[in-house]
Amino acid sequence: MLSDLFVRDFRCFAEAKVELHPDVTLLVGRNAQGKTSLIEAACVLLRLQSPRTSNRVELVRFGASTCLLEAHWHGRPLRYAQSATTRRLAVDGATCSRSMDYLAASGLVVWMDHRDMSLLRGGAEHRRRFLDFAASQMFPDYLHALRGYERALRGRNYVLKRDAVISWKQADAFARVMDGFAQTLWQRRAELCAALLPEVAVAHAKLSDGAEKVTISFQSTGADERGLFEALLAVREEEGRSRSTALGPHRDDIGMSLNDLDATTFASEGQQRSFALAMKLAQAQVLEHACGSAPLMLMDDVFGELDAQRRRALLSLLPPGTQKIITTTTLDWADADHLSGRVYGVDQAVLSRIRG
Numbered sequence: 001m002l003s004d005l006f007v008r009d010f011r012c013f014a015e016a017k018v019e020l021h022p023d024v025t026l027l028v029g030r031n032a033q034g035k036t037s038l039i040e041a042a043c044v045l046l047r048l049q050s051p052r053t054s055n056r057v058e059l060v061r062f063g064a065s066t067c068l069l070e071a072h073w074h075g076r077p078l079r080y081a082q083s084a085t086t087r088r089l090a091v092d093g094a095t096c097s098r099s100m101d102y103l104a105a106s107g108l109v110v111w112m113d114h115r116d117m118s119l120l121r122g123g124a125e126h127r128r129r130f131l132d133f134a135a136s137q138m139f140p141d142y143l144h145a146l147r148g149y150e151r152a153l154r155g156r157n158y159v160l161k162r163d164a165v166i167s168w169k170q171a172d173a174f175a176r177v178m179d180g181f182a183q184t185l186w187q188r189r190a191e192l193c194a195a196l197l198p199e200v201a202v203a204h205a206k207l208s209d210g211a212e213k214v215t216i217s218f219q220s221t222g223a224d225e226r227g228l229f230e231a232l233l234a235v236r237e238e239e240g241r242s243r244s245t246a247l248g249p250h251r252d253d254i255g256m257s258l259n260d261l262d263a264t265t266f267a268s269e270g271q272q273r274s275f276a277l278a279m280k281l282a283q284a285q286v287l288e289h290a291c292g293s294a295p296l297m298l299m300d301d302v303f304g305e306l307d308a309q310r311r312r313a314l315l316s317l318l319p320p321g322t323q324k325i326i327t328t329t330t331l332d333w334a335d336a337d338h339l340s341g342r343v344y345g346v347d348q349a350v351l352s353r354i355r356g
């Protein structure tokens with residue numbers, strides 16, 4: 001459980017503290033008051049990444065030079081301090097020089113927002129990001145493999161573009177490095193999809209009255225038994241023309257079907273919304289099974305647009321004991337559902353405890 005979230009010079013906040021409720025904390029306010037920024041702070045503190053940006057400089061309040069985030073995760077103090085160039089992490093008051101050690105001590109997170117529809121409507125990069133965010137929390141070796149693969153891929157693509165005559169010797173050196181990391185990524189992504197499949201089916205059945213059949217499948221690109229290096233040798237001509245790496249985990253995808261039809265193309269908007277919700281609920285269940293503790297659910301304005309039946313299904317499908325921080329522009333739906341917990345108003349980056 002996350003408690004006592006403190007932020008300084010983070011996004012629009014000069015300084016703020018939230019005493020989080022063990023079950024539900026609602027952050028209510030008009031648009032652009034700072035609600036999302038607060039749950040983003042919780043995500044950055046626990047996972048060292050923001051769902052909104054990969055540019056850390058954006059996190060620091062305009063005019064400030066550093067930001068600070070602090071909270072307790074199951075009683076353990078976590079600290080994140082960041083300037084334009086450096087980042088300092090601490091657990092239990094002791095500095096952590098390796099992010100891997102910090103992440104092993106901090107908590108799990110599932111992030112939900114309106115952009116989850118991109119899992120069905122958007123390109124494969126959205127589905128890969130979903131896999132990466134979950135797998136890096138589940139598997140200790142995943143993030144290292146992902147960063148290593150991305151570095152080698154950037155190097156290889158640079159070599160493919162750089163000269164009029166491509167240096168295949170250099171490109172191959174990068175391909176060998178990529179091959180090693182790719183094996184880990186493929187194995188972990190396949191494991192994750194296999195674990196998600198039954199959970200997606202259960203969640204979706206509850207959200208849609210069990211009327212439809214959903215399946216997901218991991219679609220790897222270039223994962224034949226000879227390995228990525230050999231697979232790339234076979235597409236050399238194509239790469240010579242496109243000047244970019246044609247195969248590998250950076251082209252992977254998740255197949256998503258509804259009643260045996262491709263859900264990304266044939267599902268209605270409502271069906272896609274239920275599918276996207278089911279994916280996030282499944283992520284929560286899988287993380288809980290794999291890691292033995294429920295993730296923190298950070299839910300950015302997702303309830304207002306759901307009907308009462310789906311709202312109830314969504315809350316009942318989370319692992320028992322899941323802590324939730326929910327942003328919303330109105331409490332109408334929460335009052336109608338008799339949702340208890342703690343409520344903070346957020347107005348121009350100032351918090352006021354309203355109830356609970």
Ligand SMILES: Nc1ncnc2c1ncn2[C@@H]1O[C@H](COP(=O)(O)OP(=O)(O)OP(=O)(O)O)[C@@H](O)[C@H]1O
Binds near residue numbers: 029031035059060
């Ligand atoms: N680095 C920053 N420094 C100062 N202000 C920032 C920074 N980054 C974003 N902001 C501002 O913070 C404000 C709050 O944004 P936030 O997304 O948290 O609002 P919100 O209450 O979640 O709104 P919505 O309901 O529309 O999602 C915005 O006006 C935004 O421009």
